[in-house]
Amino acid sequence: MDFLRSKRKSANKAKERLKLVLIHDRTDLPPGVMEDLRDELIEVISRHIQVDREHVRIQVNQDGRDQHLVAEIPLKPASKGRGR
């Protein structure tokens, strides 16, 4: 399957573009809102726990015709000084 995909050219582009467009069509979620959502999530979670801001990823995944908002928020390791 993978070697077939790597041969794809414009069809592959079409699929990737459609994936994103359909997610926004289905959820009424403009692409710009995702960035705001990311920043606000980081802010809220950072109040309680240290977050690795550079590697936070937030996206909408498709599962059949359902959409899931998936946030991957890596945490910073506890600093040694805090060990009890």
Added chain:
Amino acid sequence: MITITSGKGGVGKTTATANLGAALAAEGRKVCCIDGDIGLRNLDVVLGLENRIVYDIVDVVEGRCKLRQAMIRDKRLPELYLIPAAQTRDKSALSPSDMIRLTDELRGEVDYIVIDSPAGIERGFRNAIAPADEVVIITNPEVSAVRDADRIIGLIEAEQKGPAKLVINRLNAAMVKRGDMLAPEDVLELLAIELIGLVPEDENVIVSSNSGSPIVLDPKSRAGQAFRNIARRLMGEDVPFLDLDADGGLLNRLSRLMGRGG
């Protein structure tokens, strides 16, 4: 009662309606096709019945004729009828409840009613899906058609007419093979609904509509074969999908996909 719709115009709704109606009639079922595109009547010319129109659907709804008088009988397939769209009147002449009343009267008379929906998501589309028991969405393997199909699928779910079934029309196997056309598996993955037909691009579709003879009546056409298969699937038969690719690659990939989906 089956409604054929697509969202986008020009993907082959009218051709599909004409051919599915003709194929069901050729299988011995009594079928009435309804042109739901008020103001832009076309199903009559594709079926070659344009010279026999006396009354249209708005005449029936407004009581100027009986339902039977507006049903044009196809001479090649005596079990096939057409109720044409009105050509000159405004689109508000018909409402969803008019459609439900009219088709309720028809239900007792025929085995299948196939409604050709207009493009778009406005009144004509709502009229066409109001009476539907089953909705078939036609799309092409092309970004704008797939996007519009997705919108329509969402609207049909919201109207509780789903789940709709999908026909991918105008597949060009050579283009899919060289990676320049969305493959059926891509479209299915994006839209996530049940596939009921794959129709290859076929010049004979234009030839047959030129002469007003549905392509399902041409035993040699591959598109005709594809539409005959869809008709049999609509009748509940389990028909394998056409091998669109000479070396079977596409079919193999697709059957794997279907197997995975259950």
